[in-house]
Amino acid sequence: MSDATTTTEREIPPIVSSRWDLPDGFTLERYLDTGGYDGLRKALTMTPAHVAEEVKAASLLGRGGAGFPAGVKWGFCPPGVFPRYLVVNGDESEPGTYKDRILMERDPHQLIEGMLIACYAIGVSQAFLYVRGEMALAQERLAQALNEAYAAGYVGKGILDSDFSVDIVLHWGAGAYIVGEETALIESLEGERGLPRLKPPYFPAAKGLYMQPTVVNNVETLSNLPWIALHGGAAFADMGAESSRGTRLFAVSGHVRNPGVFEVEFGTTTFRDLLYGEQYGDGILDGNRLKAFIPGGASAPWFFEEHLDLPLEAGAVGAAGSMLGSGAVVVMDETTDAVKAAWRVVRFFARESCGKCTPCREGTSWLEKILRRMLDGHGRPADVNKLLDICDNISPAITWPPRQTTICPLGPSVVSPIASAVVRFRDEFFAYCGGETEITVPIGGKAYIAAPPTVGAAP
């Protein structure tokens, strides 16, 4: 696991990873030594509306996957409807994504402080912190930190002698990827099976936890708030480019020499920097060639060599047909079997489908079975079109952003690896199928490209 570093020309401060190198960065004592809870103190001197304004000014994009501006999201709660709740989504389970875990393990107070600032800004007195069930150390550290924070008067009644009070409830998940989806997380918090709710009508901001207005934020998103409160939204927005401001954590894994979580300036750093930069990925393992990489978690359409010079900027990546999603960059080198890689990702989604919507429940496992059969040497040429048509039935027109016949995007997520791999590496599929065939299913997504377009390499 590598540590965060600052980047290139300008001096970019580490915002959320500043305490990762401290062996006791998770304790209240060390946290206070390093400026902890100053952001909260400052926020409490401002009006809640002012704090919300600062966050809006920071144009802090949600760091969970959908990338929606946090300040705008807060504003969706219908005015005057109370109680409203804050729910922190710490159910990080996307393959290759492990930034929130490190945030919770190494700097739990920063998250708690971020939650308090958010509660203050939104008008919440009851917050829930939902942590993935398997993250034992994160749970331990958070529980300890929360106890310390309660004892020291940062959480609870009359915080820092103000009339602002918040209770935080810790909740451990039971091991389901789907609970990372916000409405499923709310169901799970309510004690039900973690199945997503249909939006509309169940937008959390309107009808969320216990049918009350609810803000669901990601761990990393909230961890940025102490810094923003202390330094102002403008200072945060000063970093980055376009719609992507501030810094952002990226978890690099796969065939790189130096996998790890890196905090980089958002919007300006390129994939090439991230994968090849010495302080980051440090190049492909064994000097191999890059075959493909997933830019934003297992659900994202794959990128290839020609995308390396795209900046880590939400708009640019979206325009190229994929997404930064949860910030998980998974690298595949030339030794990777594309069919097998697609199967691995598909198998994950098939196993994690909650079973609510028919297309996802039946479609993902059907796709998995076909790919498995291909790998076992029983593929048939017609299987390639069959794979794509099943994808089309889960996500009509195989486009990006995906359309869906399901309630949540888990089902359509299975389409990305298949469409990416089939279109780019069709020969590998045909090799498994014992013959070629014409691909007849129309494919809409922009990243699903057969050959590199003629790209002018970035300077």
Add this chain to the structure above:
Amino acid sequence: MTDTAAPTTVSVTVDGRTIEAAKGELVIEAAERNGIYIPRFCYHPRMRSVGMCRMCIVEIDTGRGPALQPSCMIECSDGMSVATESEVTRKAQEGVLEFLLVNHPLDCPVCDKGGECPLQDQTMSYGPGESRFVEEKRHFEKPIPVSELVLLDRERCILCDRCTRFADEVAGDPLISFMDRGNQTQVNTFPHHPFASYFSGNTVQICPVGALTATPYRFKARPWDLEQVESTCTSCSVGCRVVVQSSRNRVVRYLGVDVDAVNWSWMCDKGRFDFEAVNSEERLGHPLVREGLLLKPATWNDAYRRAVGAIQQGIDRSGPGGFAVIGGSRLTNESQYAWTKLAKGVLGSDHVDAQLGDGLPAEVVLGVPRATIDEACAPGGTVLLLGPDVKEELPVLFLRLRHAVKNDGVKVVELASTHTAVDDGLSTESLVYRPGHALPVVRALLAGDAEDDVGGVAPEAIRAAAALLVDRPVTVLLGRHNLAESGRSIAAAAAAIHHARPDVKFLSGLRRANVHGALELGMSPGLLPGRVTLDNGRDWFGEHWPTLPAARGMDAAGILRAAADGKIDTLVLLGADPLADFPDRDLAERGLAGARTVIACDQFLTESVKQADVVLPAAGYAEVDGTTTNLESRVTTVSRKVTPPGTAQADWAIAAELALRLGTDLGLESPAAIAAEIAAVAPAFAGLAHDVLRTSAGLDGVLVGLPIRRNGDEGLAAGEPVPATARSAGTEGEQARVVAAEATAEPGAAVAAELGASGEPDDAAGAEAEGEATEGEATDGDATEGEDRAPGGPEVGVQLPVWTIIDPPLLDAYSLRLAVTRKLYDRGTLVRSSPSLADLAEPATLRLHPHDFDRLGVGVGDDVRVTSNRGNITIPTQPDPGIPRGIALIYANQAGGRANVLIDGNAPVTDVRVERP
């Protein structure tokens, strides 16, 4: 948000057609109402939408471009455009169907659902036509029993959440649930907790595939071999509308029909599966006559000769008072009328009682303003339970009540002596009173300012409950919970409520199928058909019937006492088993032994029928046509589907034949002809001929005996059909109602006039009726008893008498006060004769509060002797924290110990002693 000026309808374009939809109406509903069917599996109109199956996915454009959305989740909004047949919709629906079939075993040829399967049907209509799935399908052990009655095939299951939603939302028995996830998701029970719900059969009916099958029907028939007829369930008095299906002249299945006013398509398992009793080998197929100690098969001719001889001798010896009839509450209205006419109008005896001492005095049921189920469940009201454990005795009413509490803010105040099903989260206040103290508790409740305990109920509880009766519409569910507490004390409590709060309405909770028909048709001492007392109807019926009783007769208890004293020459048992059902078994035994001749008309050789001298086999449910009357006094049809066993006859035909052989032609030749006579002579049934019930307006039933409501049906001119209980379109509670005239209309007029159906208009009594006259008089709910009179007709209505109540004795330190309540499954004839249900009845136990065991010096599960001043039984004990201390609860009519052995019918309550044998 609270824009009251907002329009209540919105305009939506569906497939290019503009339709009007109610605001908030789901797209799937609005489309269907306008003839556009969107395929679906998980959507069910009586349950919350979940949008799981994705079959109803259509392209919906609300201004941001078309997107695929589940039409069962999206509410209509103004300007919305829906495409149910676009290329995108079609491909998506085809895809969903292909997905659903991926792991479906496609074993249609051996599947019970094949031929009536929504999955099969919609695959034909909307499916891709061929399967591309060549992989191994998902496998589960199958079938697995989820309950005694229901089997689950998890491979066929398409995980639509209907059964699990039903169990949780509707029945309140969340005992089946999804387990595992993704492709391994399955419906299952929790370990060691079977789906033991009284409503489990509904899951089989709503399952859109053959995943859930019921043991009584499994592999019995193919849907295309079934014949069916619509009828009304007569297992209890709720009157659920059902379809009776038969194959090769055997009843094989009942299905619930969705009727807004009553059962919403639900049934209880007893009602659903007791068709096995119709087919029972134990059914009587030929008459029996006693020769010495033995009942021997006889011809009808011999049996009639014996019966008529006995009746004639009895009349000759003691006059009409020597003839008595007990029972009849399981008969059709038509048979009840025929027997009333025979007993009261031909033989002149008023000793007729359809109830077996386990109900309430007829006067209290007929003498209070009555409510419908919809009125009781109307949003914002309070239901005061002074009656049965609804779930045990009137299960589908429990579902309606549960829905009202969970969804419509209805509050329930319960008065009972033991824990009941409504205590589990339905009742806001449960007042657990000591048996015998119903009247003082009700008085305290009405006064609302209790300072001390009343009848064992804390003053705080009484005050809290009283608050729920103020400023809210109140309905009393009135019945007999505890058979060991005298019915008079409940009747007196009801009368007290009526006198203090005339606005309070009552929903009768008497449980036997057609007991309300029996009361309406005069099968009770002092009454004549059509809610007319013997005294008031003397002139009117004197014109129509050969004779009339000279004076008011005796009820069942009186008849049995008289019989025991040798004063009854001929006792007729009409489908009655007093030895099992009469609360005082000792008296029942002496009565049957003391009657000179006992004639039984029954379907089974019950314990009591075995005591008879002449046994006449009666045709039963699904074997006769006619009508029945439910607890709202709603008359609906029952229909004949199969032939009776052997030479069994309809009860009305037996009455007619007996009358003929006694020298009087009843003039009753068919159920329709009887109905026409009822419509003509019985004021509460005025104009209610069978034709009326066959119109679309009358199919869901016609309320009799209630004052005409003018709300909502002003626009109806005489002769215009009434959109009665419009079955699919009407939203709950607002459908217009067909109400037969009570008093204000002349016989034969009201229903005929309102419905435009031929209510036997040629009949002398009805001929002069004019629609305008009817409407003119019946301006509003002027429901006071006994003051209405139609020109030439009898005075209609029953006066509420004053019941004198003896205070219950103080409980001595060594005794427990007895409570005897009913369970859905008992040793009753229907359950006992239905093999699938018979084993569900629990053996009799003595249920005590856990703390009473030490005091009595008995252990859990020990056999103990329970002794009252009437008799004793020996049964095992069972702890039950739902029972107050000092109470001994025994369920009525269970195997291993008959509680009615203990009950003293003369006393207000019965106390027992419990000892080690």
